[in-house]
Amino acid sequence: MAIARTWLVAGISASAFASLAQAQDLNPKNRQELKRADLTGTNMEVIISVVENEPGETIPRHIHHGEEAFYVLQGAMVETSDGKQINLPAGTAAINKRDVPHAGLKILGSTPFRYIAVHIVDKGATLYDPPK
16 A cells, blocks of 8 residues: 555656646746736736747747737747748737747747747746646
8 A cells, every 4th residue: 555655646746747847848948037027906927038049949839827928129930830931020029818829939040039028927827838
């Protein structure tokens, strides 16, 4: 009985660790958080960041627990998982809705893709999560 309980705890721990590792892999390695503050009168927070993705990197498909607005500072050609190429020039802006999967893009060309991201998300929630 004790051995079965030990294996059960080990299995649950390994599963939780694998989920955490997967969520951490979604965080851009070159994301610089500029400011974080509570959104007045809510249980949400605003997070402003600058993100840079190098050529050849992939922005994994993910969701946010709130809205994400972004503005492209330095554009790039990107490729979707089905091979479609999309130009995202400087000055492009968009909003990604709560819990809607987006990204899954590979950065093409020879220059980094840089953008400002503003997240208005549930306070304390993971900023990047895998799609459901």
